[in-house]
Amino acid sequence: MISPGDKIGGRYQVIQHVGRGGMQEVYKARDTLLEVDVALKTPQVGQQTRRFAQSAIIAARVNHHNVAKTLDYFVDDVAYLVEEFVDGETLEQKLARFGALDPHLGARVLHHLAKGVSASHRAGVVHRDLKPSNIMASAGPNLYDLKITDFGIATLTEEVFDDAAKSGDITRSTSGTVRGALPFMAPEMMFRKPGVALGPHIDIWSVGAMMYKLLTGEYPFGVYLDAAVNVKNKDRKPWPQFMTSNAQFVPLARSLQEIVDQCLSYDPGERPSAEELVQSCQELCYLAVAREIGTVNKFIQNGYSGFIDGKNGQVFFSKDSVYGTAKPGIEDNQTVCYSSFPGHPHPRAHPVVVVKP
Numbered sequence: 001m002i003s004p005g006d007k008i009g010g011r012y013q014v015i016q017h018v019g020r021g022g023m024q025e026v027y028k029a030r031d032t033l034l035e036v037d038v039a040l041k042t043p044q045v046g047q048q049t050r051r052f053a054q055s056a057i058i059a060a061r062v063n064h065h066n067v068a069k070t071l072d073y074f075v076d077d078v079a080y081l082v083e084e085f086v087d088g089e090t091l092e093q094k095l096a097r098f099g100a101l102d103p104h105l106g107a108r109v110l111h112h113l114a115k116g117v118s119a120s121h122r123a124g125v126v127h128r129d130l131k132p133s134n135i136m137a138s139a140g141p142n143l144y145d146l147k148i149t150d151f152g153i154a155t156l157t158e159e160v161f162d163d164a165a166k167s168g169d170i171t172r173s174t175s176g177t178v179r180g181a182l183p184f185m186a187p188e189m190m191f192r193k194p195g196v197a198l199g200p201h202i203d204i205w206s207v208g209a210m211m212y213k214l215l216t217g218e219y220p221f222g223v224y225l226d227a228a229v230n231v232k233n234k235d236r237k238p239w240p241q242f243m244t245s246n247a248q249f250v251p252l253a254r255s256l257q258e259i260v261d262q263c264l265s266y267d268p269g270e271r272p273s274a275e276e277l278v279q280s281c282q283e284l285c286y287l288a289v290a291r292e293i294g295t296v297n298k299f300i301q302n303g304y305s306g307f308i309d310g311k312n313g314q315v316f317f318s319k320d321s322v323y324g325t326a327k328p329g330i331e332d333n334q335t336v337c338y339s340s341f342p343g344h345p346h347p348r349a350h351p352v353v354v355v356k357p
Contacts, residue, residue: 002027002042009076012040020044028085038071039083039149056081059151061123066116068136068149086136086147091214094143095132097356098337100217102323103243103252104351105143107286110211110256112146114281117207118274120151121200127151128198130206131184132213141291141337141355182227183219184209187266190228201268204277208263215256216240220264234266242325249323249351255284289339293355296328296336308336308349315340317349326354333357 002025006014012029015037019026029040056073063069072082091109095101101109113135120127127134127148134150137143182190186205189198212220220237221230230236243253259280265271272280294310305318306328317338322328328336335357338349 007032008040008080009074012038012080012082014040024081029082031082037085037087039068039085041081041083042078053079058125062120062125062151063123064116064119066112066147067119067151068147070151083149084147086138086145086149088136088138088145091132091135091137091143091210094137095214095217098353099326099355100324101214102351102353103215103249103256104287104339105291105353106211106215106256107252107281107284108288109143109146109214110207110259111278111281111284111286113148113207113210114274114277116146116148117203118278120148121203121274125151126198126200127203127206128189129181130203130210131181132210135210141293182225183213183221183223185227185231186268187231188268190231199268200274201271204263204271204274205268207277208260208271211256211260212237212264215243215253215260236264246320246323248320252284252286287339287351289341291337291339293335293337295333296330297333298330306330307346308338308352310338310340310347310349312340312347314346315349316343316346317352321348321350322352322354324353328352328354 002008002014002017004014004016008014008029011031011033013032015028015030017025018028018039024041024043027040029038030036031038053073056070059070068086069084070081071084074080117127117130127150129150130148134148136147136149138145184206186202189202192198209220212218216237216239218237218240219227221227221235239257243257244250259277262270262272263277292310294308294315297307297309297314299306303319305316308315308317315338317328319327328334335355336352337355338352340347340349342348
């Protein structure tokens, strides 16, 4: 049992337990040699015999600022993988606050995801388990320092999926790892035979499924067994009307929908490569201005516009800049996320999204 204060491998001093996945325990630790914090990962009980070392070697090939870097691998009674530590939240945790990302923030997330996946594919590494809980970003509303994690268990993940496939139906697996991956899993992976090699296009499908979830707040095919049934029947949820109900957001929202639709092509050959995905993102016109958090405190013009109490004073907004199904109100100091632009007599907010405090 690992406890805070333990020194692992004579070098990594455990600070706290920070997470648990389907295959590993994750600790925040201090590298006492380099004096930096790291993520210390070790397989859960029953996983130690799998190819953890090989996964570390493969993941170490990837070097990109949108991928959490694999730093070290060693055995101290059990195997340990040391990864770059991202002090923040997962996209899954972010989504719990936002409900759905507006197209500008969504486009920025997609762009960084595409660059990270492209770098890994150039290095010959397929993640196989891309989902919001495996994407880290810094704390706060800006989603800076976005990094894909767990490339270091790519091979380990493949073995778990292969074992599930041997049962004849991966979609009925009781494995927490498999069940958590199903909403984002490509059809050729869901219904493959064990040992069949799968290419990088499975990651592209996962990116598309993730972005659908981030942009709408809904899973494109549902969860667990429902996801498998709906993927097999090609029964995907339609795009919600709110994405294109506001003229301010229509062009970017439609461009994002088109990209996601391509990623979710049932034929792997029709999906874009990661590099093509990066190029598509480079053609998008989206705001990359810093986001702020404030509270709505007053409405004017019969509710058409109002003011937000921000960190630097009042900010003006109009309802045309509001995105999503939740609308700003002054009850209970409703919290909003927004970007601020110069204006007179008050700065202007755009876009404005209601978030949980």
